[in-house]
Amino acid sequence: MIDARASKIEDPVAKLRFLKNTEKRVGQVETVLGRPQYWWLRNKKFWLALGCLLMIPTLSLFRSSAPPIPVSEMAMSLSAGRGVKPFREGPLEKVWLIDSKNGVETWSSGLHIETRFSTTNRPREYYAWNRNQPTSSLVQLADKQAAGIVFHTTESTLEELEEQKMRRLKLLGESLLQYVSKEKAYHYVIDRFGRVFRIVKETDAANHAGKSTWADDKWAYIGLNDSFLAVSFETQTRPGDEAPIISQAQIDSGKTLTRMLRSRYNIPAANCVTHAQVSINPSNFQIGYHTDWAGNFPFEAMGLPDNYSQPLASLNLFGFNYDGTFFAATGARMWKGVVSSEDLLREQARESSISVAQLRTQLRNHYRRLSALLPENNKAGGGNPNSNSSKAQEVNP
Amino acid sequence: MKHSNQTPAIGLDVGTSRIVAASKANDDFQYKSQLNAFVEVPWSKMTEASLKREGVPYVVAGENTGKMIIVPGNESSRFADLLQTESRRPMNRGVLNPSEPENAAMLKQLIENLTEGERRHGLPVYYSVPAASLGAEENLTYHDASIAQILRELDCEPTPINEGLAVVFSELEETNYSGIGISFGGGLVNVCLSYLAVPVLSFSVPKAGDYIDSSAATITGELTTRIRLAKEESFQINGHYADKLHQVLNVYYDEVIRGTVNGLKEAFANSRNIPKMGKPIPMVLSGGTAMPKGFRDRFEKLLKESEFPLPLSEIRMAESPLNSTAKGALVAALAEL
Numbered sequence: 001m002i003d004a005r006a007s008k009i010e011d012p013v014a015k016l017r018f019l020k021n022t023e024k025r026v027g028q029v030e031t032v033l034g035r036p037q038y039w040w041l042r043n044k045k046f047w048l049a050l051g052c053l054l055m056i057p058t059l060s061l062f063r064s065s066a067p068p069i070p071v072s073e074m075a076m077s078l079s080a081g082r083g084v085k086p087f088r089e090g091p092l093e094k095v096w097l098i099d100s101k102n103g104v105e106t107w108s109s110g111l112h113i114e115t116r117f118s119t120t121n122r123p124r125e126y127y128a129w130n131r132n133q134p135t136s137s138l139v140q141l142a143d144k145q146a147a148g149i150v151f152h153t154t155e156s157t158l159e160e161l162e163e164q165k166m167r168r169l170k171l172l173g174e175s176l177l178q179y180v181s182k183e184k185a186y187h188y189v190i191d192r193f194g195r196v197f198r199i200v201k202e203t204d205a206a207n208h209a210g211k212s213t214w215a216d217d218k219w220a221y222i223g224l225n226d227s228f229l230a231v232s233f234e235t236q237t238r239p240g241d242e243a244p245i246i247s248q249a250q251i252d253s254g255k256t257l258t259r260m261l262r263s264r265y266n267i268p269a270a271n272c273v274t275h276a277q278v279s280i281n282p283s284n285f286q287i288g289y290h291t292d293w294a295g296n297f298p299f300e301a302m303g304l305p306d307n308y309s310q311p312l313a314s315l316n317l318f319g320f321n322y323d324g325t326f327f328a329a330t331g332a333r334m335w336k337g338v339v340s341s342e343d344l345l346r347e348q349a350r351e352s353s354i355s356v357a358q359l360r361t362q363l364r365n366h367y368r369r370l371s372a373l374l375p376e377n378n379k380a381g382g383g384n385p386n387s388n389s390s391k392a393q394e395v396n397p
Numbered sequence: 398m399k400h401s402n403q404t405p406a407i408g409l410d411v412g413t414s415r416i417v418a419a420s421k422a423n424d425d426f427q428y429k430s431q432l433n434a435f436v437e438v439p440w441s442k443m444t445e446a447s448l449k450r451e452g453v454p455y456v457v458a459g460e461n462t463g464k465m466i467i468v469p470g471n472e473s474s475r476f477a478d479l480l481q482t483e484s485r486r487p488m489n490r491g492v493l494n495p496s497e498p499e500n501a502a503m504l505k506q507l508i509e510n511l512t513e514g515e516r517r518h519g520l521p522v523y524y525s526v527p528a529a530s531l532g533a534e535e536n537l538t539y540h541d542a543s544i545a546q547i548l549r550e551l552d553c554e555p556t557p558i559n560e561g562l563a564v565v566f567s568e569l570e571e572t573n574y575s576g577i578g579i580s581f582g583g584g585l586v587n588v589c590l591s592y593l594a595v596p597v598l599s600f601s602v603p604k605a606g607d608y609i610d611s612s613a614a615t616i617t618g619e620l621t622t623r624i625r626l627a628k629e630e631s632f633q634i635n636g637h638y639a640d641k642l643h644q645v646l647n648v649y650y651d652e653v654i655r656g657t658v659n660g661l662k663e664a665f666a667n668s669r670n671i672p673k674m675g676k677p678i679p680m681v682l683s684g685g686t687a688m689p690k691g692f693r694d695r696f697e698k699l700l701k702e703s704e705f706p707l708p709l710s711e712i713r714m715a716e717s718p719l720n721s722t723a724k725g726a727l728v729a730a731l732a733e734l
Contacts (some may be wrong), residue, residue: 003593012570013659016732019574019594096631323596356733357521359554 012020021346056370092263105198111256113188114197117181121204126226129370131317138222138373142254146202147383148271149207149261150224150253150278151302152186152232153292161192161247183207186230188257194249200266206230210290212278213367215313216271222371224278228271229261237276238291241331244296251301257301269304276334277307280314282371285364287314288326295331308333315341318347319363345383404515406555407733408523408727409508409543410563410720411486414583414606415685416504417721418511426727427718431470431507433583434484435499436477442465447697456506460520469506476623488602490586491527492540505547507522512551521734523726525560527585528599556730561589562596563725568681568715576679579657579706580722581686583607586657588664590707598668602660609649615644620681634691651685651695658699665706677708683715683722686733 009015042085099106105113124146127138141147158177159168173191178184181199186208189197200206208230213222216285221227235245261267273295281289288294299306315338330338349359369390371377404420417430438444440457444466448455453476456467466475477484487493487500487507494500512522526541548555558566564578564587573593580587583606589599608620609726610628617624619642627642634650682693697712713723 003575006573006593012566013728013731015570016574016594016728017567020732284541323599354519355521355525355554357730358519358554360556361554 020352026192045082056378093257093381095260095263098327103140109256109259109260111260113194113252113257114195116197117189118198119181119200121184121200121206123206124223124226126204126205127374128227130218131215131220132218141219141227144203145265146227146229146261146267147219147221147265148214148224148228148267148273149258150212150228150230150294151272151274151297152187152208153237153275154180154232154234155236155292158192158234158236158245173234174208180232188229188231189234190231190250190253190257191234192247192250194247194253195250196253200230202261203227208232209275209278211280211282212275213280213318214271214278215317216268216275220313220317222367223374223376228278229265231257237294237329238296239329240295241333242296244293244298248300251271251293251298255302259306270300270307270310272299272304273307273310277310277312277337278314278339282367285320286314286326287320287322288329290379291326291329294326294329295334299366305335306333308338309336309340311341311344312337316344317363318367319360320367321360368371404520406521406523406724406727406730407512407515408563408723409511409522409548410560410726410729411488411504411508411524411526412582412684412720412722413486413491415719416507416511417695417720417723418508418515418722419727420515421727421731426720426724428717428723430719431511432474432484433488433507434473434477434486435467435469435503435506436473436480436482436484437465437467438476438480440466444613454510465679467503467506469503470510471565474622474626476624477620481620484613489584490607491582491587491601492537493543501543501547506551507606508547509551510599514552516553518552520553521556521730522548523556523558523563523730524548525563525722525726526557527587528586528601528602529588531600531664553558556733558726558729559589559596559599560601560722561599562591563680563729564683564715565589565591565596565725566594566728567725568683569679569720570620572679575674576681577709578725579680579682579684579687580693581605581653581657581682581684583685586653586660586684586686588657590665592674598664600660600664602657604653604656606653606684609646610655612649612652613618613642613645616662617642628689629685634689634690634695650689650692653698654692656697658696658703659707661700662703662705674707677710679710680712681715681721682712683718685719687714687718 006015009018027378071090093109095107095109097105098108103114103116105115119331125140127140129138130136154176156171159165159172161169163183169192177189177197178188182199187198187200187202187206189199191197207225209224209228212224213220214224214228215221231254233246233250238244258272262269262272274297276288276291276294279290280287281381345356345359349356352359357389403422408419410417412433414433415430416433417428420427424734445457448466448468453472454470456469457464458467459465473484485497487497487503493504524544526537529537545555545557553707560580561578564580565576568578569576569591571701575592577588577590586602586605587599587682588601590597613624623640628646632643634647681709682696687693693712693714700712
């Protein structure tokens with residue numbers, strides 16, 4: 001379809017612009033990359049989504065017309081949280097510790113956490129940028145609570161999940177847990193049997209995300225080792241849209257653990273994302289340096305919205321880009337977020353009357369300025385990143 | 398060729414042997430090119446006067462240390478031949494030449510000359526960068542950042558574009574930018590498979606035009622500058638030559654083509670991410686090294702023998718092999734405006 005439409009455009013520049021801008025191209029490319037050409041004919045979800053889509057205009061006839069959005073509000077929404085789809089859910093149930101003995105914690109939600117591999121690291125302390133105040137600097141957040149969750153894969157050796165291979169499965173799991181504990185690599189690991197192991201204390205940072213960035217409605221976070229919790233599944237990432245290797249026990253435990261962490265730290269659903277969504281490489285300004293869960297994380301099964309459709313802060317706030325490797329590693333779901341990020345970028349460029357390339361350069365410079373203020377990049381001085389003040393403190397550029 | 402100062406953007410092919418700038422005035426693409434090389438000669442009043450008289454662009458450097466005259470760009474080749482010396486190269490194997498101390502300064506000089514009259518504050522410039530070599534974990538960041546820095550110093554807004562993809566944007570408009578673009582340059586052969594303008598696979602092969610020149614120079618005892626001139630003036634692949642220079646060129650051209658064909662086969666056979674194209678796709682060859690007569694035929698023959706895994710609709714030369722990368726970079730820039 002897109003191919004046919006593009007063929008009708010005679011001007012080469014207009015044709016390229018059309019191809020670069022069209023969202024549908026992504027789906028079509030994904031189709032040729034991995035799926036049979038007419039997969040959607042047999043896909044129930046596709047027809048269900050199409051049905052819902054057709055219902056929307058009908059339903060809107062019965063809605064009272066919404067008041068127009070004031071211009072100032074629109075301008076604000078462009079720099080703040082644009083395109084983030086609200087996820088409606090009821091209040092999260094309160095979860096509390098009911099018992100802790102013999103290296104196992106039992107929580108009120110029925111969650112069991114094994115603590116025999118638990119370790120400590122440096123206390124959590126992180127900085128964020130208030131995206132609603134574009135000229136502001138990095139701010140050290142006072143409450144020091146985790147702002148979100150990053151889902152990982154351990155990328156460790158796997159064995160088939162069969163009873164007769166129990167010994168080998170246990171051996172692989174134990175050595176993995178010893179390793180990640182030594183490396184202080186995650187806060188939690190969920191093994192093949194769905195057992196939850198605490199690795200790094202929740203109040204401490206873990207070495208999980210590397211160079212990374214994410215943003216919610218208010219804050220943009222740079223370097224998620226300190227600001228986000230890490231939950232890793234003992235599995236390997238599958239490329240593109242291939243089905244993930246994850247057991248039902250892992251999904252069940254992942255859901256319970258996610259709800260417990262969100263409940264305890266008041267983490268918004270939009271801040272529960274995969275490593276592939278947040279990983280960046282500032283040396284070449286490409287995203288997706290790590291590609292764990294790049295296309296098939298079961299968000300819905302974890303009680304979360306499909307966060308793949310969220311714009312990537314790295315693209316639309318900090319001017320990062322992507323290459324063919326990232327394209328190949330990701331599935332169609334993640335491209336919704338990539339495309340909506342690009343839409344936001346174009347919109348912002350149009351409003352500022354500059355080209356996308358110019359805007360991207362500006363955003364990259366902004367990223368450089370902000371990341372240079374982080375304590376690990378700014379040990380010589382520039383502000384007081386180690387302050388114990390209870391108030392949010394701005395780092396001086 | 399006269400350039401208009403109304404171009405909305407510039408496409409820059411920063412190649413190892415040549416830099417080409419593409420601009421657009423009305424509906425026409427216009428090109429300027431300079432050899433990416435320079436010659437340094439000791440200063441004398443007479444030399445400077447004769448350069449002035451002949452209208453050769455030059456720069457006088459080292460006022461305090463020992464004056465030198467630097468002749469950059471196109472004239473450098475003629476002077477090198479005249480003075481029986483090798484011209485110096487700001488770039489090597491597709492990136493900044495680490496053994497050339499003046500690499501960035503000379504590159505800036507050349508780009509400045511090429512974009513004279515076009516530059517204005519914030520002018521978008523898309524410049525070509527190579528892909529990583531097959532099997533090598535090359536870090537191209539420094540090269541990329543250096544060119545971006547040069548362009549920023551010239552008050553432009555730089556954006557990099559993969560060289561092979563630029564060839565696709567220049568030549569494969571009819572297939573909606575689906576196909577394989579190959580740029581046979583001086584330092585590298587850059588390859589990119591694109592599907593609907595999305596680069597799916599890109600890589601470079603490190604044996605290209607310079608390899609032919611230096612290998613032939615070693616065998617024949619000629620200067621590489623002279624080899625390059627001979628190659629550009631009168632060479633034809635598979636022609637029957639009595640002289641040693643042309644026979645040697647034939648051998649090394651064959652080696653470069655074989656190297657590229659092997660690289661293509663290896664990359665496409667080993668990649669798990671090759672799209673299942675619905676129909677055969679075109680392959681387009683560009684770059685100065687692909688210019689000799691008979692190149693396309695030889696390439697096609699060897700590729701067919703290699704059992705290349707993707708069905709191809711055609712293998713053809715680019716409309717303007719020396720300009721296609723710059724044109725593609727300009728098309729990419731215009732599409733973002």
